[in-house]
Amino acid sequence: MIGLITNVMQFAVALIALAMSAGQAFADPAIVHLRRSVSVDHEVVVLGDVAEVTAGTAALERRLKSLDLLDREGAADSEIVSARHVQARLLIAGIDRKSITVTGAPECEVSFGSKRVVQTSASAPAPAERANIPDDLVAQAVESLAKAWLASPDDVDVKVLSSPAESQAAIPGATPELELPAKVEPGRVQARVRWLRDGRIERTDQFTFEARLRQTIVLAAHSVERGVPIRPQDLVEDRRLMSTRVDQVRAEQVVGLVARRGLSQGDQISIKDLAAPRTAPMVQARNGVKVVARKGNLAVTLQMAEALEPGNKGDVIRLRNLQSGQIISGRVVSSQQVEIPLD
Numbered sequence: 001m002i003g004l005i006t007n008v009m010q011f012a013v014a015l016i017a018l019a020m021s022a023g024q025a026f027a028d029p030a031i032v033h034l035r036r037s038v039s040v041d042h043e044v045v046v047l048g049d050v051a052e053v054t055a056g057t058a059a060l061e062r063r064l065k066s067l068d069l070l071d072r073e074g075a076a077d078s079e080i081v082s083a084r085h086v087q088a089r090l091l092i093a094g095i096d097r098k099s100i101t102v103t104g105a106p107e108c109e110v111s112f113g114s115k116r117v118v119q120t121s122a123s124a125p126a127p128a129e130r131a132n133i134p135d136d137l138v139a140q141a142v143e144s145l146a147k148a149w150l151a152s153p154d155d156v157d158v159k160v161l162s163s164p165a166e167s168q169a170a171i172p173g174a175t176p177e178l179e180l181p182a183k184v185e186p187g188r189v190q191a192r193v194r195w196l197r198d199g200r201i202e203r204t205d206q207f208t209f210e211a212r213l214r215q216t217i218v219l220a221a222h223s224v225e226r227g228v229p230i231r232p233q234d235l236v237e238d239r240r241l242m243s244t245r246v247d248q249v250r251a252e253q254v255v256g257l258v259a260r261r262g263l264s265q266g267d268q269i270s271i272k273d274l275a276a277p278r279t280a281p282m283v284q285a286r287n288g289v290k291v292v293a294r295k296g297n298l299a300v301t302l303q304m305a306e307a308l309e310p311g312n313k314g315d316v317i318r319l320r321n322l323q324s325g326q327i328i329s330g331r332v333v334s335s336q337q338v339e340i341p342l343d
Helices: 002-025 058-065 083-092 127-131 135-148
Strands: 030-034 037-040 044-046 051-055 068-071 078-082 100-104 107-112 156-160 175-179 187-197 200-220 235-242 288-295 298-307 316-321 327-334 337-341
Touching: 030 058, 030 083, 051 058, 068 078, 068 083, 078 083, 083 100, 083 200, 083 235, 135 156, 135 175, 135 187, 135 200, 288 316
Parallel strands: 030 100, 037 107, 288 337
Antiparallel strands: 030 051, 044 068, 078 107, 156 200, 175 187, 187 200, 200 235, 288 298, 298 316, 316 327, 327 337
16 A cells, blocks of 8 residues: 555656646747737837737736837838737847747738827927928938839838038028939938029038838848758848848748858848858769760770769769779769760
8 A cells, every 4th residue: 555655646746747847848838919900109119019918927928018119210100010020029039939929910000199299308409400400301311212222111211310500490481402422322321402492502501311221131030050051940031120231131042051150049141141052072082983985885884983083963073993093084974973985
């Protein structure tokens, strides 16, 4: 009886340990259910705005709901937050995506309500006032850049950096006309503004701003060792406003290539990080191959020769006749055969 009780207790202890280990393996699971559309009236859109979030712990649920997804500054009247956007944000936050299930709509349309007015003091005026730049000029910059970059205006953001002197405030009755440099790229841009009234140029100013372009980037979903072929599950795409031009690559273009360097979770992947996979030559040096000498319909076969250098199909390589020691040359036709044409 005592032995039976002991066995039962040991079995119970094993079950408890198994349950604990299973719980650790699937620690803190969560479900993010993306809504189809939402309306917000605050400055930063967080995950809790666009999705219903449930998690295994209250701490994880709070953390997920507070993840920022979109800054209203520079955004259009409505923006799209996709499931890929959410997955990329989880990745950047260092959250294991395997424990998070993203369900619901493939994308959520975020529309902005009335914008909250931010009070500023006389000594610290709002940026647009401080720069004395009319909204029409910013709109011109966005439209001109969108044309130059063959992009949608919704994918271009302009932030004013210059602050003209007091004596160079907007001229009443004059229309500002923006003139961009001949070649313009994302980043800091210095343009010229001509103030026109009745067809005459009243004044010319400098207008400096930061221009950002929304671009598709590819991120490492987790660590990838150097030289290892990249799989679809190793990648995630995201679209971000960026102040530099990045390589226009998509995830499907990266699959099958190998990493030139070790990649960490969240690393942005560019062309310089990738290389074509190395393939072993069809015939390697010191391999034994059969040599066939052909002339018309006549063929003479040497059953074994040693390749002295590697080669792929069609390459001419040197070989050693193992019987005579003579060095000969032949064209690789397969991994086990080299042919010597005698015509």
